[in-house]
Amino acid sequence: MRGRTLTITAAIAATATISILAVNGHADRRKQSQNRVVIGPDVIAWTIGGENSFDFDYYGSSGGIGGYAMATQSCNWGDEVLNWYGGTDQSPIISQNMFRLKDGRFEQIGLQAFMKHSFCALSEPGCGSCQATNCDTLGIDCADTYWAGLNSNGSCPRSDVNAFTGVYNYPFTQGSSGNSAIRGNLQVANVDVDPAMNAGARYFLEAQYLTNDDATWGNHDNNASYREIGFNSISQPYALSSDGIAETIEGDPAIRAWAAIDPSVVLTEIHAPSDGLILVGSKVFDNGDGTFDYEYAIHNLNCERSIGFVEIPTGSSIVSNVGFKDINYNSGEIYDGTDWTNNVAAGSVSWTTVAYDQNPNGNAIRWGTMYNFRFRSTASPVTGTIDLGLFKPGGPSSFAVSTMVPGGATVDPCDLPLGSCPEDVDGDSIVAVGDILAVVGDFGDCGDGTYRPIGDVDGDCCVTVSDLLAVVGAWGNDCTPVGACCLPGGGCSDAVSQATCVNAGGAYQGDDSNCANSNCPAPGACCFSDGSCQELMQTACAEMAGGFQGDGTNCANANCPVAGAGDECSSSVVAVMGANAFDTTTATPSANVPDPAQCAGTYLDWGNSPDVWFIYVANASGNVHFTTCDASSYDTSMALYEGTCDNQVACNGDGGNGNGCQAYFSEINYNVTAGSSYYIRIGGWQGTAGTGTLTIE
Numbered sequence: 001m002r003g004r005t006l007t008i009t010a011a012i013a014a015t016a017t018i019s020i021l022a023v024n025g026h027a028d029r030r031k032q033s034q035n036r037v038v039i040g041p042d043v044i045a046w047t048i049g050g051e052n053s054f055d056f057d058y059y060g061s062s063g064g065i066g067g068y069a070m071a072t073q074s075c076n077w078g079d080e081v082l083n084w085y086g087g088t089d090q091s092p093i094i095s096q097n098m099f100r101l102k103d104g105r106f107e108q109i110g111l112q113a114f115m116k117h118s119f120c121a122l123s124e125p126g127c128g129s130c131q132a133t134n135c136d137t138l139g140i141d142c143a144d145t146y147w148a149g150l151n152s153n154g155s156c157p158r159s160d161v162n163a164f165t166g167v168y169n170y171p172f173t174q175g176s177s178g179n180s181a182i183r184g185n186l187q188v189a190n191v192d193v194d195p196a197m198n199a200g201a202r203y204f205l206e207a208q209y210l211t212n213d214d215a216t217w218g219n220h221d222n223n224a225s226y227r228e229i230g231f232n233s234i235s236q237p238y239a240l241s242s243d244g245i246a247e248t249i250e251g252d253p254a255i256r257a258w259a260a261i262d263p264s265v266v267l268t269e270i271h272a273p274s275d276g277l278i279l280v281g282s283k284v285f286d287n288g289d290g291t292f293d294y295e296y297a298i299h300n301l302n303c304e305r306s307i308g309f310v311e312i313p314t315g316s317s318i319v320s321n322v323g324f325k326d327i328n329y330n331s332g333e334i335y336d337g338t339d340w341t342n343n344v345a346a347g348s349v350s351w352t353t354v355a356y357d358q359n360p361n362g363n364a365i366r367w368g369t370m371y372n373f374r375f376r377s378t379a380s381p382v383t384g385t386i387d388l389g390l391f392k393p394g395g396p397s398s399f400a401v402s403t404m405v406p407g408g409a410t411v412d413p414c415d416l417p418l419g420s421c422p423e424d425v426d427g428d429s430i431v432a433v434g435d436i437l438a439v440v441g442d443f444g445d446c447g448d449g450t451y452r453p454i455g456d457v458d459g460d461c462c463v464t465v466s467d468l469l470a471v472v473g474a475w476g477n478d479c480t481p482v483g484a485c486c487l488p489g490g491g492c493s494d495a496v497s498q499a500t501c502v503n504a505g506g507a508y509q510g511d512d513s514n515c516a517n518s519n520c521p522a523p524g525a526c527c528f529s530d531g532s533c534q535e536l537m538q539t540a541c542a543e544m545a546g547g548f549q550g551d552g553t554n555c556a557n558a559n560c561p562v563a564g565a566g567d568e569c570s571s572s573v574v575a576v577m578g579a580n581a582f583d584t585t586t587a588t589p590s591a592n593v594p595d596p597a598q599c600a601g602t603y604l605d606w607g608n609s610p611d612v613w614f615i616y617v618a619n620a621s622g623n624v625h626f627t628t629c630d631a632s633s634y635d636t637s638m639a640l641y642e643g644t645c646d647n648q649v650a651c652n653g654d655g656g657n658g659n660g661c662q663a664y665f666s667e668i669n670y671n672v673t674a675g676s677s678y679y680i681r682i683g684g685w686q687g688t689a690g691t692g693t694l695t696i697e
Contacts, residue, residue, distance in 0.1 A: 040217025042078035043092060044251050045207040045225035046127050046143055047244040053578045053697040054239035056205065056229065057148040057660060060181030064190050066234055067182035069152035070096055072207045073145045074138065075127035081137040083213045086119030089170035092211040093117060093156050094146065095368050096186040099254045102201040103510065104283060106258035106297050107325055108370040110188035113333035114154040114176040116146065124623040125671060147625070149659030153184040159334050163302035163367035164276040166215030177332035187330045193231045200509035202519060203229050206254040208368060220302055221277050226254035230519055232538050238551065242577065255279050255299045255370060266404050273396045276303030276367065278388065282403045284381040289452065290413030291376050294406065299370035306364035309389025309398065310373055311350040315407045317379035319344050324351055325372040326363060336363050349375050356391050364391035380408030413452040414461035421479035422457045423471045429480040435471045439463060483513035486520035490537060524553040569645035569679055572615035577696050582682055584610045584689040594639035594651050594681065603653035604637050609683030614694060616680060618672035625697045626668045626680055629661035633692030634684060638666035641679040653685060
């Protein structure tokens with residue numbers, strides 16, 4: 001302990017944790033808004049990665065680091081409008097993080113150091129009975145969408161933001177730097193998402209909205225939400241489902257996914273003294289040899305003073321394998337990245353960063369980040385308290401948090417069961433001469449209560465003739481570990497060795513894993529330009545220049561369009577959510593040029609343009625985004641018709657500043673009605689023709 005300490009009892013901490021998890025586990029979370037008691041504005045991340053299609057972009061890599069951006073949709077859950085004054089310090093900042101669950105450990109692997117500074121709220125329906133307002137505020141129960149392109153290349157440095165108060169410097173004190181593919185984007189090391197290097201891993205996106213009026217009313221602990229995703233490759237992340245609303249766990253920071261997935265994880269949530277929310281997750285691995293691996297993840301949601309010191313009691317146990325993992329800032333952010341130092345003392349293990357008075361920009365656990373602390377102990381876990389030291393001055397210097405710590409009786413390794421193949425003493429997966437030699441080398445040794453001799457095959461804690469006889473009796477046995485294997489053509493096989501899986505082109509999910517808990521990708525419908533369809537894996541579909549319709553989809557329901565089809569409204573191509581390819585180079589102009597009055601100033605300039613028609617039948621009511629954004633496409637123009645081919649309701653020549661789009665693309669946001677038909681007519685500026693993609697999301 002250092003300085004003044006605020007102690008919060010285990011009973012209080014445990015009660016707080018249980019109540020939070022009970023609320024977040026509600027069967028229909030979105031119905032809570034009918035009963036909630038909220039005063040003032042309350043912004044949350046309502047959906048992540050798109051509402052009806054997956055919108056999570058990859059912008060390329062530099063120096064082994066990939067740049068990504070996710071779409072986010074906010075919702076004002078409060079009972080007052082939320083300020084959204086663009087170009088000021090009174091509009092929300094949107095941050096992005098990524099986390100990975102691998103081998104039982106939950107780690108932060110991605111961080112956007114320069115975040116999105118929002119500029120306008122459209123007050124869309126979608127999260128309640130929207131009471132729409134103008135662009136300067138987000139109405140009560142209204143949503144607002146920023147797709148991935150808008151959330152990329154962020155401009156607000158994290159160091160300018162106080163997440164507890166929602167106050168930030170504006171204009172910002174510094175700009176981002178670095179390669180354009182990753183600068184200002186969510187940065188993730190390629191090795192952390194490469195499927196070949198992360199068997200069995202699960203991934204989670206997290207978005208967090210921060211703004212002053214929300215925090216002033218005390219509503220800043222539910223601003224973050226998360227969504228689980230997967231990776232087919234570094235450049236091909238995928239959604240587990242196209243339903244972004246159902247997939248997003250709103251109001252929950254991503255660390256809560258660890259406890260939701262793994263019942264052995266203990267998650268404690270506590271406010272630092274007069275400051276923001278800290279979440280501490282702990283998991284203990286029983287190694288089966290009298291030792292236990294302790295894993296701690298400490299997430300700072302919005303604590304301004306930050307965490308700069310961690311001390312964990314270890315009793316009389318022997319401590320080894322001490323580890324630490326942080327997350328690097330990027331894009332020129334001013335925070336230091338020096339790893340913390342650790343100290344193993346009698347009765348405790350601790351980690352610390354540089355003191356604030358030595359370096360105010362030291363590597364503390366600042367808001368929106370999660371660091372991991374780990375070690376091995378010879379004592380089993382009990383409930384205890386750990387000490388967290390605050391980095392910045394002001395008030396108590398530390399506070400205690402209830403969690404699992406070493407403190408139980410030391411286990412005699414000889415009292416533990418033997419492994420599945422104890423005769424494989426040298427661990428080469430076969431019982432042979434090497435195992436005889438290993439037993440001979442340890443002959444006569446007996447455990448003293450702190451270890452089991454290596455050559456103890458029969459479990460009597462001494463290496464004797466009986467161990468030699470046991471090895472001879474198992475001579476030639478194959479002891480190769482097995483687990484689940486994700487097959488290259490889709491599906492999964494259990495009880496497969498790693499070598500067999502790799503040789504078959506599969507992805508091994510780890511020793512003792514099983515298909516029931518593995519997230520193996522599945523084949524889906526792949527549409528080709530001639531209207532044909534094959535059921536393929538996503539990577540194979542992309543290699544064959546097809547359009548993948550999603551994991552688990554089938555050709556019977558894919559409605560693959562034919563290139564050149566849809567030349568007239570009467571033969572409109574059926575459009576699906578997601579990408580729809582089109583080609584106007586062989587099309588002819590349709591009668592009745594679209595009325596430009598509905599989109600004056602957007603350079604519709606239809607002229608005598610060749611055009612193609614799509615028909616889209618809405619499966620749900622709400623806002624839908626129609627766009628021709630496609631970096632390889634041409635200068636498009638677009639019109640939207642509702643119900644019939646002559647009832648024009650919207651048009652657009654040039655859309656906004658989309659990332660990854662051609663210089664001039666078209667986009668329309670429109671509130672559709674479930675069951676209604678909408679005709680999308682695509683032409684070109686002043687008669688231009690070409691190929692492209694209509695994306696509906």
